[in-house]
Amino acid sequence: MLAVARLRFDRNDERVFGPLDFVVRAGEALLVTGGNGVGKTTLLRVLAGLLRAGEGQLQWHGEPCDSLPADGIAFVGHLPGHKADLGGIDNLRFAVGLHGCRHGVSPITALAGVGLAGFEEVPAGRLSAGQRKRLALARLLLSPAPLWLLDEPYANLDRDGITLVDRLLAMHLGEGGAALITTHGAYAAPPVRARELLLDTQIPDPHDLNRGDAVESA
Amino acid sequence: MNTPTLPRAAGAMLARDLRLAWRRRGDTLQPLLFAVLVVAMFPLALGSERARLAMLAPGAIWVAALLASLQGLDALFRSDAEDGSLEQQLLAPVPLSLLLACRMLAHWLTGSLPLILIAPVLAQLLFLPNYLLAPLLLSLLVGTPLLVLLGSTVAALTVGMRRSGMLLPLLALPLYVPVLVFGAGSVMAAAQGQDWLGAVLLLAAGLALAVVLAPLAAAAAIRIALP
Amino acid sequence: MKSPILWFNQLGSPPNFHAFASRWMPWYFGTALLLLAIGVWGALFRVPADYQQGDSYRILFIHVPCAYMSLFVYATMAIQAAIALVWRIKLCEILAMACAPIGAAFTTITLATGSIWGRPMWGTWWDWDPRLTSELVLLFLYIGVIALDASIEDRRRGARVAGFLAMIGLINLPIIHYSVYWWNSLHQGQTIRLLGPSKMDSRMIWPLIATIAAMQLWFFGSLLSRARTMLLEREAGKAWASGIACSDGTRASQ
Numbered sequence: 081m082l083a084v085a086r087l088r089f090d091r092n093d094e095r096v097f098g099p100l101d102f103v104v105r106a107g108e109a110l111l112v113t114g115g116n117g118v119g120k121t122t123l124l125r126v127l128a129g130l131l132r133a134g135e136g137q138l139q140w141h142g143e144p145c146d147s148l149p150a151d152g153i154a155f156v157g158h159l160p161g162h163k164a165d166l167g168g169i170d171n172l173r174f175a176v177g178l179h180g181c182r183h184g185v186s187p188i189t190a191l192a193g194v195g196l197a198g199f200e201e202v203p204a205g206r207l208s209a210g211q212r213k214r215l216a217l218a219r220l221l222l223s224p225a226p227l228w229l230l231d232e233p234y235a236n237l238d239r240d241g242i243t244l245v246d247r248l249l250a251m252h253l254g255e256g257g258a259a260l261i262t263t264h265g266a267y268a269a270p271p272v273r274a275r276e277l278l279l280d281t282q283i284p285d286p287h288d289l290n291r292g293d294a295v296e297s298a
Numbered sequence: 299m300n301t302p303t304l305p306r307a308a309g310a311m312l313a314r315d316l317r318l319a320w321r322r323r324g325d326t327l328q329p330l331l332f333a334v335l336v337v338a339m340f341p342l343a344l345g346s347e348r349a350r351l352a353m354l355a356p357g358a359i360w361v362a363a364l365l366a367s368l369q370g371l372d373a374l375f376r377s378d379a380e381d382g383s384l385e386q387q388l389l390a391p392v393p394l395s396l397l398l399a400c401r402m403l404a405h406w407l408t409g410s411l412p413l414i415l416i417a418p419v420l421a422q423l424l425f426l427p428n429y430l431l432a433p434l435l436l437s438l439l440v441g442t443p444l445l446v447l448l449g450s451t452v453a454a455l456t457v458g459m460r461r462s463g464m465l466l467p468l469l470a471l472p473l474y475v476p477v478l479v480f481g482a483g484s485v486m487a488a489a490q491g492q493d494w495l496g497a498v499l500l501l502a503a504g505l506a507l508a509v510v511l512a513p514l515a516a517a518a519a520i521r522i523a524l525p
Numbered sequence: 526m527k528s529p530i531l532w533f534n535q536l537g538s539p540p541n542f543h544a545f546a547s548r549w550m551p552w553y554f555g556t557a558l559l560l561l562a563i564g565v566w567g568a569l570f571r572v573p574a575d576y577q578q579g580d581s582y583r584i585l586f587i588h589v590p591c592a593y594m595s596l597f598v599y600a601t602m603a604i605q606a607a608i609a610l611v612w613r614i615k616l617c618e619i620l621a622m623a624c625a626p627i628g629a630a631f632t633t634i635t636l637a638t639g640s641i642w643g644r645p646m647w648g649t650w651w652d653w654d655p656r657l658t659s660e661l662v663l664l665f666l667y668i669g670v671i672a673l674d675a676s677i678e679d680r681r682r683g684a685r686v687a688g689f690l691a692m693i694g695l696i697n698l699p700i701i702h703y704s705v706y707w708w709n710s711l712h713q714g715q716t717i718r719l720l721g722p723s724k725m726d727s728r729m730i731w732p733l734i735a736t737i738a739a740m741q742l743w744f745f746g747s748l749l750s751r752a753r754t755m756l757l758e759r760e761a762g763k764a765w766a767s768g769i770a771c772s773d774g775t776r777a778s779q
Binding site: 128129130149150151153155157158159160161162163164165166170173174175176177178179180203 | 302306307309310311313314317318321322377380381382383385386387388389390391392397524
């Protein structure tokens, strides 16, 4: 689905990451790991199109492109991505208006799917950090995009939340989607077909480790 | 409904902004109250003599409208930038300029339109002659959207910064000068018995241009200004 | 002989620009001072007095070049900013931001000399003359660009953001100019214009050309000087910059 060649990013004339080469295939997840400050978030933002890469080539479904198509990616970053004054249902309706909607899912079912049923009208600012993260995941659930770019999706979540993320990933990958996930590595890998991309501070060195190829059986 | 259509996205954006303005009604009304206060300052400073106030009335009301327009600018994009909504808007498969245009429309609807509606009251406070009310309202109707469009473009440039304080008014005011000149000037021209419609038509022409160019410029500005 | 395009391209590299600026700066400043001296001498001693304004008009030989430069520098700034935004050339970002203080200085001199010129005629130091009012708004545009650039920590992003503002200002400049003239005609009718419709006597032209050329050259010299300094500041960590610092100062142990 996504192929990246010689991707490089500089800030203030200092190399942040690169040159990187990797692919993300349909039905699999790429875990981007590495310590703090090594450039994982920046890599995700470059792929999302929020930052412009210094150099490199992207290929989407085999076609070279300057940046990934907006309707092909769903991005969940560090920031909540929704308005604190609006309730979950209003926030999700807005997201649907902007990004479109996956077949068979609606804002209400999405909220139920992430465990926020009954919290539709509560202003998002009054939710706990974990609940806000779930709201962002509901947005993910609604998105029709095939590629998910997730920046530290396990942050702020309790054990149920982590299971939720894994379940959503498994469902998405099972339907032929793909995901690129940054993680510290402190959390266990999701039980899906995944590969790992390790970003190092000085020497960028992509490893390709097969982390088990069993598809999760829910 | 897989990919969003443009009208649908525009409608969603407008609905969201109007809903947000309603949730924070107090904040949304503040520029309006500010304008009323500014207008009230003039008689307090200059005395309540009818003729003098009547002469100042068009300019004073226009200045009040201009200052009120500056009030709401800072917050226009700040909240979206801080909570990540702006990111999501950047990543949407619809043009950012369309979303920003809806933003600006909502801002005008909630900020400037109420001002135009109470302009007759403000005119009464300053003893504006009745025959000048129509030119005043028309000039405000055409001029305030222009203020919103120009101001939003400048506000988009400061979107990455923390509290910008007085910077935003400093940046926006030189761009506001033509709007103020033609807007207030049209009413002054009417007061002198000269042709005033020409100035309003000039403003309208500027508005037509700005409606197209300002959202595009603001979208470019946001991309440049975001870290 | 290198092709001009190649030469231009190479000029974009910081060490080359530094060498170029250092070499040519003294020439620009020197020639500018010479021409300025010639122009001022001509303006004060050689050119006849104006039949209407007497001797007080002579300040126009400073006022007019500065007014022209204030607009020229703004246009240059906006063009550099456009190039910097489209092609992401670091040197153009620096050049654009270096233009701003120079342009603001020219504008301030224009306002000051305009005020001095108008005093004998108006009786006051300021008369909201349309051209001067337009210059005043221009000054605020410059200050806005400088302030915006200064308020952003990332130097490159600051230059790009302020440059975009400069571009918006450039589009607005003719509109502002026209609106101020309309405003003036509406409220004050015809006032005594500073530079009246009467054409200048041909004997009076040559010092003006000298001072205009002087200001232009001064601008180039000043621009090179500022840009060179800004370049050194931003590239402080690089090898070539430390090399220059070492060679200019006391020699470090080899």
